[in-house]
Amino acid sequence: SQTIHQWPATLVQPVGSPLSLECTVEGTSNPNLYWYRQAAGRGLQLLFYSVGIGQISSEVPQNLSASRPQDRQFILSSKKLLLSDSGFYLCAWSYGTGTDTGELFFGEGSRLTVL
């Protein structure tokens, strides 16, 4: 069966510090990968998605970046965090082309507080 792991679960970072959130998927190959952010009490904002290694599409211009160094690994980074980067970050995957069920499978999330 497929599983998704996301870490860390919680982190508190000072303004201006770097960020690295990591996500890995097991049990499938060539998944589509996504990073979403959810501000308190708000909806799901798509930040980045990737349909293959090294292929990253950015949905929202900001001080965040994403990388996909391996097929089932997706990393969200920032060089200098802003207060507005606080939120609940969710990694997700879906089946790649050819077996497109459409469903997104979310990780358990990383709650980031920037002080």
Added chain:
Amino acid sequence: GENVEQHPSTLSVQEGDSAVIKCTYSDSASNYFPWYKQELGKRPQLIIDIRSNVGEKKDQRIAVTLNKTAKHFSLHITETQPEDSAVYFCAAKPGGSYIPTFGRGTSLIVHP
């Protein structure tokens, strides 16, 4: 691009009542309509979905209806229970697209 509107933003019901959440979409190419439930502090999880070749789908107390002509779809929960309390998100995804467009969410509160 696709635009999804979701209403209401908050819905408060008594246990045992029915709850209905409605969404409209703009892109006629959308053919996949999932609904996700997100409990407080948890990840969203798919509870039911429907494709555009089907008008209605049921799973126990949950049902989804789709009207392609009017471009709207709805989630129906019958005999609500306190554990149904959560935020519900609808989404629409065009065929061939990797990206579902989400509604802004509905906070459902079921009072015992």
